[in-house]
Amino acid sequence: MKLADFDFDLPDELIATRPANPRSSARLLVAQGDDIHDAVVTDLLTWLRPGDRLVLNDTRVIPARLSGLRERDGVEGLTQARIEVTLLDPAADGCWMALLKPLKKVRDGEEITFSPDLSATVEAREDGQARLRFNLSGTDFDAALAEAGAMPLPPYIAAKRPADEQDKTDYQTVWAKRPGAVAAPTASLHFDSELLALLREGGIQFTHVTLHVGAGTFLPVKVEDVTTHRMHAEWGEVTEEAAAEIAATRAAGGRVIPVGTTALRLIESAAADGEIRAWSGDTDIFIYPGYEFRITDALMTNFHLPKSTLLMLVSALMGQDTIRHIYAHAVEAEYRFFSYGDASLLLPPCKSDAEG
Numbered sequence: 001m002k003l004a005d006f007d008f009d010l011p012d013e014l015i016a017t018r019p020a021n022p023r024s025s026a027r028l029l030v031a032q033g034d035d036i037h038d039a040v041v042t043d044l045l046t047w048l049r050p051g052d053r054l055v056l057n058d059t060r061v062i063p064a065r066l067s068g069l070r071e072r073d074g075v076e077g078l079t080q081a082r083i084e085v086t087l088l089d090p091a092a093d094g095c096w097m098a099l100l101k102p103l104k105k106v107r108d109g110e111e112i113t114f115s116p117d118l119s120a121t122v123e124a125r126e127d128g129q130a131r132l133r134f135n136l137s138g139t140d141f142d143a144a145l146a147e148a149g150a151m152p153l154p155p156y157i158a159a160k161r162p163a164d165e166q167d168k169t170d171y172q173t174v175w176a177k178r179p180g181a182v183a184a185p186t187a188s189l190h191f192d193s194e195l196l197a198l199l200r201e202g203g204i205q206f207t208h209v210t211l212h213v214g215a216g217t218f219l220p221v222k223v224e225d226v227t228t229h230r231m232h233a234e235w236g237e238v239t240e241e242a243a244a245e246i247a248a249t250r251a252a253g254g255r256v257i258p259v260g261t262t263a264l265r266l267i268e269s270a271a272a273d274g275e276i277r278a279w280s281g282d283t284d285i286f287i288y289p290g291y292e293f294r295i296t297d298a299l300m301t302n303f304h305l306p307k308s309t310l311l312m313l314v315s316a317l318m319g320q321d322t323i324r325h326i327y328a329h330a331v332e333a334e335y336r337f338f339s340y341g342d343a344s345l346l347l348p349p350c351k352s353d354a355e356g
Contacts, residue, residue, distance in 0.1 A: 001226050001289065005320065007306045008327050016336035017160050019170050024195040027335055027342040031318065031326050033349035038333060041190045042198070044300075047345055050203025051254035053246065054300075057185040057263045058208040060176035062087065062142075063149030065163065068114040070106055081105040083112050085120075086152055087182060088129065088215050094137060095123060099215070100130045118144040142179065152182045152215070154339050156305075170340070180212035180235070186339040187260035187301045205254070207245045211236035211266040211283075221307055226288055231309065234262075237280035238270040246276045246295065255297035261310050264296050271295045288312040289320055299346045303330055303337040318346050 020026035023041075030037040030047050039046065048054075064087035072079050083106060086099040100106060106122050112132075113119045118141075120132040136144050150163040151171045163171075173188040174196070196206075216232025223229050246256055246267065258264040265287065270279035271294040286309065299317055304310040315323045326344065335342045 003221055003224050003226055003307050006226070006308070006311050006315065008324070008331070010306060010331065010337060014331065014334060014337045014341075015156055015160075016338060016340040016342075017157050019189060019340040020336075020342075022194075023174075023190050023192045026190050029326065029330055029333075029335060029342070029344040030347070031322070031344060032347045033318075034322055034325060036326060036329050041343055042195060044195070044345070045199065045202045045204070047347070048199070048202070048204055048257070049255070051205070051249065051252060052203075053205040053207055053249040053254055053256050054199070055207050055209060055242075055246065055256060055258040055263045055267055056173075056175060056188060057211050057213075057260055057266070058173075058175055058177040059181040059185060059210050059212050059262075060179040061151060061172055061181045061184050061213075062179050063145055063168065064088075064152040064182040065150040066114045066118075066145075066148060067150075068112040068119070070110055070112050072110065085112065085114075085132070086215060087132075090180070091131065094133065096120075096132045096134065097129050098132050099128070100125075103128065103130065106130065115144065115148040118148050154183065156338060157340065175208065177208070178210050178212075180210075182215050183213040183217050184339065185211070185213060185260040185262045187343055189340070190343050191259075205245070205249065207242045209236065209238050209242050209263055209266050211262040213262050217310075221309060226312060229286060229309065231284040231286040233282040233284040235280075235282050236266040236269065238266060238276070238278055240278040243270065243276045243278045250276075250295070256295055257298045257300060258296055259300045261299070261301055261313050264299055264301075264313070267295045268293065286312075287316050289316045291316045293317065298348065300343060301346065302339065302341050302343055303327070303335060305338065314346060317348055319349075322349075 026041050028039045028041045066085040070081045070083050084101040088097045110122050120134045124131040151167040153163045171184050212235050214234045221229050269283040269285045274294050
């Protein structure tokens with residue numbers, strides 16, 4: 001299984017830099033096996049059935065991108081350097097692992113000031129990252145970060161424009177609850193309160209789980225044999241209540257449909273023996289063609305990067321030939337791609353008996 005098997009041509013103009021407004025007005029490609037239907041997100045009830053359960057990731061994206069100043073008093077006098085920081089993962093000791101640009105402009109023990117309230121000391125540098133200890137913690141840190149930080153837009157958006165205040169709303173789900181992600185579960189960005197109410201009235205059920213999406217989700221696959229790729233680890237949790245809800249839906253014959261690849265990877269991690277159970281910890285599950293799905297019956301997701309692990313995941317669910325067909329249609333029909341783009345509802349051939 002080669003990396004080139006997951007490549008496709010994508011016109012640059014199809015990469016979305018702003019979301020649809022309202023959220024639920026985004027286009028929706030529905031694939032029932034090889035059969036493709038063009039719709040919009042507000043049409044979801046056409047394809048879902050009473051008793052289906054949508055699994056939603058309730059992680060909250062933190063404004064993880066910071067710009068600060070490093071000051072140094074040396075033989076040339078007082079010098080300053082602008083340091084751009086992207087927070088990655090909190091460490092057990094309260095520090096944060098972060099990307100610093102340029103990393104060579106800082107030394108261990110130096111302080112970076114981001115605002116009158118927020119600063120951090122560089123405790124160590126390793127593997128191209130830095131370990132930062134902030135001057136604040138808990139709710140004080142959260143409040144100062146909200147003031148000083150910007151949303152960590154994906155690289156393919158950040159290359160086109162800087163993050164702004166609108167992104168603090170746009171790049172957050174309406175049910176975001178537990179802070180810790182540095183990337184959004186983007187399929188969930190299509191839901192607003194009106195759509196959620198409509199789905200509830202139609203008999204659709206909801207379960208919340210948590211996977212704190214890391215910046216590693218954007219790392220490219222660099223190996224030619226994709227089966228040797230090592231995934232980044234991300235922390236997640238499926239509570240007892242969530243596991244019980246999912247199990248009850250399966251027992252009743254309803255479909256379990258994660259909204260987004262993050263929710264899918266988490267529930268599959270929590271069902272290692274084929275049965276969904278309460279679970280928490282780091283998962284580095286890598287899903288590619290040949291994987292046997294344990295819990296997932298269908299998936300709502302955005303359109304993914306060429307040669308990405310997420311494209312491999314949807315290929316595992318639908319089949320590689322079917323995904324090529326779906327993506328060729330999406331490009332030809334000018335669907336918008338990636339984090340702020342349009343959505344797809346993927347119903348595998350054996351699961352796609354919904355009427356619509």
